[in-house]
Amino acid sequence: MVNSGRFSGMQGLFRAVLLCLLVAMPASVSAEGPKRGAVTNLPLPRFVSLKSDKANVRRGPSLSHRIDWVFVRRGYPLEVIAEYGHWRRVRDVEGATGWLHYSLISGVRTALVTAENVDLFSRPDPASRLNAQAEKNVILRLLECNVSWCKVTADGQKGWVLKDGLWGVRPDEVLE
Structure with a gap:
């Protein structure tokens, strides 16, 4: 029997329903539950705020990476989307992403x-x-x-x- 790519019978119905559920599921949730950071075991993505009045946002997760821009507003909300050692990849309100050292962010919600x-x-x-x-x-x-x-x-x-x-x-x- 050749699989035409279409669903058939009860097995096909089950697959179709499962596919719909997976497509509708938010990116931060998998079949096992919310995605967790490998370093902190905290949910990803998650919102945090800027702890400092000045924070260099880098292209990669180390001091040797180029500074792409600088945040200059304490309390500014950010979304942590990835973790690597002491570094957190963050996204701002405009969708721009970069890496910040974990000491520059706070769990205080803004x-x-x-x-x-x-x-x-x-x-x-x-x-x-x-x-x-x-x-x-x-x-x-x-x-x-x-x-x-x-x-x-x-x-x-x-x-x-x-x-x-x-x-x-x-x-x-x-x-x-």
Whole structure:
């Protein structure tokens, strides 16, 4: 019998369903569970923040690699996408990637405002009192998040903001 590449019968149906599930699965999740870093055993990808006011982003994971650019904002959110020894490959909001020494990043969670303005409400409800507004490119510290909202703080202001105006937290991520 020649395999035409098409699925047939119950076995074919099972394969089709399995293929659909694998295609729909997020890249950070495999059939065995979330992908983990070989060095830290922490989830990959994961969000972190910049610990320093100045951090050289290198082309590769060592001091001998060329510096491609420099981050200059403490608290800037980054996404760790790979690990190699004391180095972490990170991605920024624009999708640019490079390598940072692990001592330059922190587990403190922050998010960057990507919308023109976001409203900070007293509760996770748009009908609640408006506490403040944050403009595009403001860095907010994440305190907690539910499926749709995050409680944040910046410059002494606290409030709840909708996730869809932020970069640095996944749409379905819950932080406690």
